[in-house]
Amino acid sequence: MLYAIPKEITIGDYSTEWNKNLSDTDKYYAYKWYPGGFKERIINTFGYVKNARLMATENRTEPHGGHLHWAIIHSIPVVQSEVSKDSQRTLDILDAVNKEQLDEIFGYLKNGRLMITTGKTEPHEGHVHWALGQTLEVVKQEIINDANLVMEMKNSGLFNVSN
Known part of the structure; x- marks a missing residue:
C-alpha cells in the first residue's frame, strides 16, 4: 500500500500518486490482521x-x-x-x-x-x-x-x- 507523496514536500521531483490497486501481499495482510x-x-x-x-x-x-x-x-x-x-x-x-x-x-x-x-x-x-x-x-x-x-x-x- 502506498500513500500519495506530493513533490512539494520532497527534494527534487520525486512524487507518487495514490495507489488504488492492492497487491496480493496487501490483501494477505489485510485479511490476516483485520x-x-x-x-x-x-x-x-x-x-x-x-x-x-x-x-x-x-x-x-x-x-x-x-x-x-x-x-x-x-x-x-x-x-x-x-x-x-x-x-x-x-x-x-x-x-x-x-x-x-x-x-x-x-x-x-x-x-x-x-x-x-x-x-x-x-x-x-x-x-x-x-x-x-x-x-x-x-x-x-x-x-x-x-x-x-x-x-x-x-x-x-x-x-x-x-x-
Whole structure:
C-alpha cells in the first residue's frame, strides 16, 4: 500500500500518486490482521454450502462447526475451490431432490450466499419457512441464483490470495 507523496514536500521531483490497486501481499495482510476479514467469511460460507451439498447428494447434513474446523486449516484458494465444487454438485442434482430437500438446501445456500456477500447470516429456519410457501420451481431458481453468486466470488479473482 502506498500513500500519495506530493513533490512539494520532497527534494527534487520525486512524487507518487495514490495507489488504488492492492497487491496480493496487501490483501494477505489485510485479511490476516483485520477482524471479520475474508478468511472468516469463506470459512463460514464453506460450512453452509457443504451442508447444502450433503443434503442434495446424501439427504443428510453434518454439524456446521465440523466443516469450519476443516476450512480453518486450509488456505483461502483451497476453501474457495471446495465451495465452488460443492455449489456445482448441488446444482447438478437439483432435479433429483424432492421439495422438502430443496427447502433445506435453499436455507443452507442462502446463508452461504449472505455470508460471502454481506458477512451476515439469518436463521436457517427463517429461510426454510420462506421456501415452504413457494413452489418447487421458485425455490429451485433461488438456489441456482444463490449458488451462482457464491461461485462468482471465486471466479472473480478478487480474493485469490495465499493464506
